[in-house]
Amino acid sequence: xxxxxxSPRTMESRHRVATVLATGLFVLLCGFIAFPLVAGLxxxxxxxxxxxxxxxxxxxxxxxxTLDNYKYLFGFGGGNxxxxxxxxxxxxxxxxxxxxxxxxxxxxVCYFVAYGLTMYKFRLQGFLFFMVIATMCVPFEILMLPLxxxxxxxxxxxxxxxxxxxxxxAASTIFFFRQYMQSLPKELLDSGRIDGCTExxxxxRIMMPITKPAFASMAILCAMGSWNNMLWPMLVFRDxxxxxxxxxxxxxxxxxxxxxxxxxxxxMFGIIPILVIYLIFQKYLIGGMTAGAVKG
Numbered sequence: 001x002x003x004x005x006x007s008p009r010t011m012e013s014r015h016r017v018a019t020v021l022a023t024g025l026f027v028l029l030c031g032f033i034a035f036p037l038v039a040g041l042x043x044x045x046x047x048x049x050x051x052x053x054x055x056x057x058x059x060x061x062x063x064x065x066t067l068d069n070y071k072y073l074f075g076f077g078g079g080n081x082x083x084x085x086x087x088x089x090x091x092x093x094x095x096x097x098x099x100x101x102x103x104x105x106x107x108x109v110c111y112f113v114a115y116g117l118t119m120y121k122f123r124l125q126g127f128l129f130f131m132v133i134a135t136m137c138v139p140f141e142i143l144m145l146p147l148x149x150x151x152x153x154x155x156x157x158x159x160x161x162x163x164x165x166x167x168x169x170a171a172s173t174i175f176f177f178r179q180y181m182q183s184l185p186k187e188l189l190d191s192g193r194i195d196g197c198t199e200x201x202x203x204x205r206i207m208m209p210i211t212k213p214a215f216a217s218m219a220i221l222c223a224m225g226s227w228n229n230m231l232w233p234m235l236v237f238r239d240x241x242x243x244x245x246x247x248x249x250x251x252x253x254x255x256x257x258x259x260x261x262x263x264x265x266x267x268m269f270g271i272i273p274i275l276v277i278y279l280i281f282q283k284y285l286i287g288g289m290t291a292g293a294v295k296g
Contacts, residue, residue, distance in 0.1 A: 039057060068261070069265035072085060085262070109168050117178055177218070230244070249270075
C-alpha cells in the first residue's frame with residue numbers, strides 16, 4: 001500500500017524541510033549582502049596599502065588594525081591629512097544639505113501631484129498618470145544631455161537648484177503615493193468639506209497625517225538616492241567647495257596618487273546618515289510598502 005502523502009506527519013516533515021531550506025537561503029543572502037559592509041569596516045582600521053595589496057577580506061589581524069585612518073579623517077594625523085579632512089567634512093556638509101532639501105521638496109511636490117491624481121476626477125486624469133508612469137521607462141542617460149541644457153539655459157548650473165529641480169517630480173514617488181492613497185476612504189474629503197475645511201486644508205491637515213507611513217518609506221528611498229547620487233551632481237557642480245561627498249571621495253583617486261586611508265574611512269563614516277534615517281523611519285517602512293497593495 002502506498003504511503004499517504006497527505007498525512008499530517010508527512011506534511012509536517014515537508015514544512016520542516018521547507019523551513020530549513022528557506023532559512024539557509026536567507027542566511028546565505030544575508031552573508032552576501034553583509035560581506036562588503038563588514039569587509040569595508042575591517043579595512044577602515046588598516047593602512048591603505050593593505051587594501052591595495054590584499055583587497056577586501058574578512059580577516060581579523062589585530063596587529064595591523066589601528067585608528068590612524070579615523071585620526072586622519074578627523075584631522076589628528078600628520079602630513080596633508082588635515083587639508084584632506086577639512087575638504088571631507090565640507091563635502092559631507094554639502095551632501096547633508098542637498099539630501100535634506102531634496103527629500104523635503106520631493107516628498108511635498110510628489111505628494112500634492114499624487115493627491116490631485118487620486119482624490120479628484122477630471123478629464124485626461126488617466127492620460128496624465130500614464131505620462132507620469134511613462135517617464136519611468138526612460139533611462140537617465142537619455143535625459144542627461146537635455147537636462148544639462150535646461151539647467152544651463154536657466155542659469156542654475158553649479159548650484160543646488162540645478163541638482164534638485166530636474167528630479168523634483170519623481171515618477172516613482174508619485175506612483176507610490178498614489179497607490180497608497182487609493183487605499184484611503186474618499187469619505188474623508190466630504191467630512192472635511194462639511195466641517196468647513198478648505199481643499200488645501202483637507203490635503204494638509206487631514207490626508208497628510210494619514211499618509212505618514214508613505215512619507216516615511218519614501219523619505220528613506222529618496223534620501224538613499226540623493227546621498228548616493230554622483231553622476232548628475234558631478235555634471236552640475238564645477239567648484240570643488242560645492243562637491244558632494246560621493247564626488248569628493250572620487251577625487252581622492254587620481255593617476256598621481258590615491259589616498260586610500262581617507263577614502264575607506266570616509267566611505268564607512270558616510271554610511272551613518274542613511275543608517276540614522278533608516279532607524280528613525282524603519283517602523284513605518286513595511287506598513288508604507290504594503291498598505292497600497294490592498295484597497296480598502
